[in-house]
Amino acid sequence: MSTGYQEFLAVAEQAARAAGRMLADNRPERLQVEYKGAINLVTQMDKQSEAYLVERLSSAFPGHAIVAEEGSVIHSGSEFHWYIDPLDGTTNYTHGLPIYCVSVALERAGELVCGAIYDPCQEEMFTATKGGGFFLNGKQMFVSRETELLKSLLVTGFPYDIRETTEDNLNNFAAFAKRARAVRRLGSAALDCCWTACGRFDGFWELKLSPWDLAAGVLMVREAGGLVTDLDGRPFDLHSGRVLATNGKIHGQMRGVLAQAKTE
DSSP: OTTTTHHHHHHHHHHHHHHHHHHHOOOOOOOEEEESSSHHHHHHEHHHHHHHHHHHHHHSTTTEEETTSSEEEOSSSSEEEEEEEEOOOOOOOOOOSOEEEEEEEEEEETTEEEEEETTTTTTTEEEETTTTTTTTEEEEEEOOOOOGGGGOEEEOOTTTTTTTTSSSSHHHHHHHHHHHHHEEEEEHHHHHHHHHHTTTTTTTSSSSOOOHHHHHHHHHHHHHOOEEETTTTTTTTTTTTEEEESSSSSHHHHHHHHHHHHOO
């Protein structure tokens, strides 16, 4: 394993685990739910988790830039930039559905270099460093070996403005539902990436995501031997919100379906 980013990863892993346990152990019976959009929720636990993570990372690495989902921002001239999703899967969390996580990622000079994603419900810690591989609870994991889209299990999600936009991903979902073995929708893009990285899914696509949704997970897919691009096969841009992440072997087939769905 590469040791170049182990100091950063150790803190990210500890912070993500502590925040995840906070979410799981302190979920109140009545959550104070606010609306960022018609179906885009935020709770007091999102905010508490974020406050803890920002304090932990800024204390450990003063001067680093930080951007977190619920609005915490620390600007600096540092080449190090942290992305924090304090609760990915808020809708699941508010309904008591045990599919959510905490995601922490570090970018250095525009390149993703380490990430930690913790699922407190399954007690699964996913970690990766650039050039150092992808691990689940300390065991190195890899993407699946499936080569046929017809036999593949895929995962996706839908944008929060699905009620107002025509770019709602429903055409792509319908196309893959007929061409893959099955398509799932978990409600957490970070876990979608993790589960693709460890071979539970063969491919993941989505649009209209934010950098904190994808930063850690994209690195994990890459370090597990997978391929990550734009939906059109162009180089992945963390700020575009569009991602196609696969085991690499079905990437071209998925691109073909996405291209065809544009014209249907």
